[in-house]
Amino acid sequence: MDKNKKLDSIDKNKIKLGLETMEKSLKILGNPERNYKIIHIAGTNGKGSAAAFLEAGLIEAGYKTGKYTSPEIYRFNERITINREEISDGDVELYYEKVNKALELSDIKLTYFEITTAMMFLYMKDKNIDYLVLETGLGGRTDATNTVTPVISLITNVSFDHMEFLGNTLREIAHEKAGIIKKDIPVFFADDNPELLEEIKAKTENYINVLKKYEFNENSTKLDKEKLNTLVKINNKEFRLSLFGKFQGKNFLLAYEALKYLGIDDEVIKRACSETVWNGRFQIAAENPFIILDGAHNKDSAAVLSESLREVFPNKELVYIISILRDKDNESILEELAKASDYAVFTGINNNRGQSCDEMYNKGKKYFKHSYAENTPESALKKAVSLNKKATVICGSFLLLKEYKKP
Structure with a gap:
């Protein structure tokens, strides 16, 4: 514990x-x-x-x-x-x-x-x-x-x-x-x-x-x-x-x-x-497959993440895994993230401020041409990796990031 x-x-x-x-x-x-x-x-x-x-x-x-x-x-x-x-x-x-x-x-x-x-x-x-x-x-x-x-x-x-x-x-x-x-x-x-x-x-x-x-x-x-x-x-x-x-x-x-x-x-x-460490901000969690973790939980942080992704992946060769807390500005965050990719897998967060994968999917599908809903963060990662993009970017809430790291 x-x-x-x-x-x-x-x-x-x-x-x-x-x-x-x-x-x-x-x-x-x-x-x-x-x-x-x-x-x-x-x-x-x-x-x-x-x-x-x-x-x-x-x-x-x-x-x-x-x-x-x-x-x-x-x-x-x-x-x-x-x-x-x-x-x-x-x-x-x-x-x-x-x-x-x-x-x-x-x-x-x-x-x-x-x-x-x-x-x-x-x-x-x-x-x-x-x-x-x-x-x-x-x-x-x-x-x-x-x-x-x-x-x-x-x-x-x-x-x-x-x-x-x-x-x-x-x-x-x-x-x-x-x-x-x-x-x-x-x-x-x-x-x-x-x-x-x-x-x-x-x-x-x-x-x-x-x-x-x-x-x-x-x-x-x-x-x-x-x-x-x-x-x-x-x-x-x-x-x-x-x-x-x-x-x-x-x-x-x-x-x-x-x-x-x-x-x-x-x-x-x-x-x-040159040696500074800060988890949860464009954090490279794995290289094969390439996985990036970023807390991006408001409009401005989503915008700078999207900007960085467009620099590295100018042809939108990435897929998101997204879950955002209910009390955040979901629409603005999704709009910014969509500038860097057409693919998103939506999942849920087990928290009283969190949303189900279906709630997230219904909000996000208008921003991403290719949208998917997965009940758990684990199944969301499997789905994202199966799409064979150059990178999987997990973002929208620090609570979501926590699901992808064992204590």
Whole structure:
């Protein structure tokens, strides 16, 4: 078992936005989050990739580096790592009990995300890390991670996702993301969206748009389609990224600026970015047959996946396996994905937010000339491989990706 039964019994889907409960809890725990330097990251897409680049750079520079991300793809332990090593099952159980014991005399009731965040802060303190790369869970302003005072705040971008919590306009969403900004703490961002800029300006003058600083444009990023690497040019220096996709250029640039701010040399960053690992983003899961895993769960992430696929497979020589959660913008995601292929196998996800293969098929058949429905992810893979395309691309939800990896 990859985590203890008590933690597993908590409803993961219960969301309670607000900082009061976490602030009280952390005070009782002795404010463990004040014992190391923190880089706090918000944004609609790209948080995980930016966090991975940061983690790699800090480790390569010799720092003991913690990272906290969510959700997991394959097992809970992925959320909490130190120098890329996942928290052990034993420590998951230990820190769950530590947090509960400390709070047992209070009337505090934590959600799943709050308790795992508290566990992580305490674990990182006890392990004496130097830096924590901290990804927000949802939004930023009222997210449980926003109880920290970081050394840098980073915002990748803003687009439409989780509108039921963050608002229905880009300005409202930008307001939530910019909520991680703290007084006198620098904020770097990688988005030309004017709504985001206005929200940042309303909170601080200590900001840098890395796209403008480095005059970043389409010619700044190239793809190596043979090695499936990304080449990024910054100040006439070329960096080879192990993560594939032109969109990764912006994520890397954001991490680059943060690492330079922390005094890390370009040569260290070059070595680090060539070894960066991040599951679930254009992840090559197998080469014979060729299988790609990508979480692509909103319009923007589906668009950048589709763009990358068209670069590698210009003749649409691929088939998708797709399942999307019911509360996502299914139509926009499917429309973007269909730009790269005419073939899709739809399957179901065993989750209360998931859909059956028939529901997915009925939504998707108008976008794909060749559409199929398979009850299980296993049968969907067999069907996709039988079509003899150059690649099978599994996408639409991280919950779907989890079905194709044994713990």
